Amino acid sequence: MNSDSDKTIPRFLTPIVETHCHLDYLSADALQTTLDAATAQGIERIITIAVSPDNLDTVRDLAGEHPQVWCTQGIHPHEASGWNQDVSDRVVAGCGQARVVAVGEIGLDYHYEHSDRVAQAAAFDEQLQIAAQENLPVVIHTRDADADTRAILANHSQSLAKKGVIHSFTSSLALAEFCLAEGFVLGFNGITTFKNADNVRAVVCATPAESIVLETDAPYLTPAPFRGKPNAPCYLPLIAEKLAELKSLEIEHFLTIARATSYQLFFK
Numbered sequence: 566m567n568s569d570s571d572k573t574i575p576r577f578l579t580p581i582v583e584t585h586c587h588l589d590y591l592s593a594d595a596l597q598t599t600l601d602a603a604t605a606q607g608i609e610r611i612i613t614i615a616v617s618p619d620n621l622d623t624v625r626d627l628a629g630e631h632p633q634v635w636c637t638q639g640i641h642p643h644e645a646s647g648w649n650q651d652v653s654d655r656v657v658a659g660c661g662q663a664r665v666v667a668v669g670e671i672g673l674d675y676h677y678e679h680s681d682r683v684a685q686a687a688a689f690d691e692q693l694q695i696a697a698q699e700n701l702p703v704v705i706h707t708r709d710a711d712a713d714t715r716a717i718l719a720n721h722s723q724s725l726a727k728k729g730v731i732h733s734f735t736s737s738l739a740l741a742e743f744c745l746a747e748g749f750v751l752g753f754n755g756i757t758t759f760k761n762a763d764n765v766r767a768v769v770c771a772t773p774a775e776s777i778v779l780e781t782d783a784p785y786l787t788p789a790p791f792r793g794k795p796n797a798p799c800y801l802p803l804i805a806e807k808l809a810e811l812k813s814l815e816i817e818h819f820l821t822i823a824r825a826t827s828y829q830l831f832f833k
C-alpha cells in the first residue's frame with residue numbers, strides 16, 4: 566500500500582489561478598523551480614503578495630520579470646506600526662504600475678498583535694481608501710478580529726467598486742455571510758485539508774462556488790498529504806479537489822468557476 570507521501574498531484578484540463586502566495590520568500594533557484602512546477606501543474610497565473618515596506622518593490626520586480634506573475638501593493642497588519650505618509654505614498658505609486666492587481670495584504674491580526682490594534686485599524690482604514698481611489702480590489706487578512714474587521718469594512722464597502730477577497734478564510738460563518746453579502750469573495754487554501762479544520766470546511770459548504778478563489782499562501786499552509794514540506798503553487802490542484810468535493814461539484818466545472826471569479830476580480 567502506498568503511503569500518503571507517495572501521492573501524486575493531479576493535473577487538470579482547466580487552467581488555475583493562484584491568487585495568493587509569497588514568491589519573494591524563495592531564493593532565485595527555488596523560485597524558478599517553483600514557477601516551472603506550477604506551470605507543469607496547469608497554474609497559469611500567480612499573484613505574489615506585498616506585506617511590508619521592504620517588499621513593495623520586490624514583488625513588482627518579480628511580476629515584471631516573470632510573465633506568469635502579477636502582484637499587489639500593501640502593508641500587512643503585522644507591519645502596521647510602520648505605516649506612515651511615506652509608505653502610503655509608495656503604496657499609491659505602486660498601485661499605478663503595470664501588473665499590480667490589488668491592494669493587499671491588509672487587515673487586522675489580533676492573534677499575534679505584532680502591531681497594536683490602533684495602528685492596525687489606521688493602516689487598514691487608509692489602505693481601503695487607497696483601493697477605492699485607485700479602483701483596485703483588496704486582499705484582506707483577518708485573524709481573531711471579526712467584529713472590528715466587519716465594522717471597518719462596513720465603512721468602506723460601498724466605496725470599493727471592485728470589492729476584494731478575504732484571504733485564507735478561517736473566521737466565523739457570521740463574518741463570511743457579511744462579507745459575501747457585501748460582494749467580497751473568500752480565499753481558501755490547504756487549511757481545508759487539515760484534520761482539525763471542520764469550521765473552515767463548514768464555511769466552504771455555505772459559500773457559493775462563484776464566491777471562492779484558490780490560493781496556497783505558499784510557502785505556508787501546505788495541504789495534505791504533503792504537510793511538513795514547503796508549500797508551493799503546484800499544490801493548488803489538491804486544494805481544488807477538496808473544495809470541489811465539499812461543494813459536490815465535478816472538478817473541471819469547479820475550476821472553471823474559480824478561474825472566472827479570479828479573472829473577474831483581478832484581471833478584468
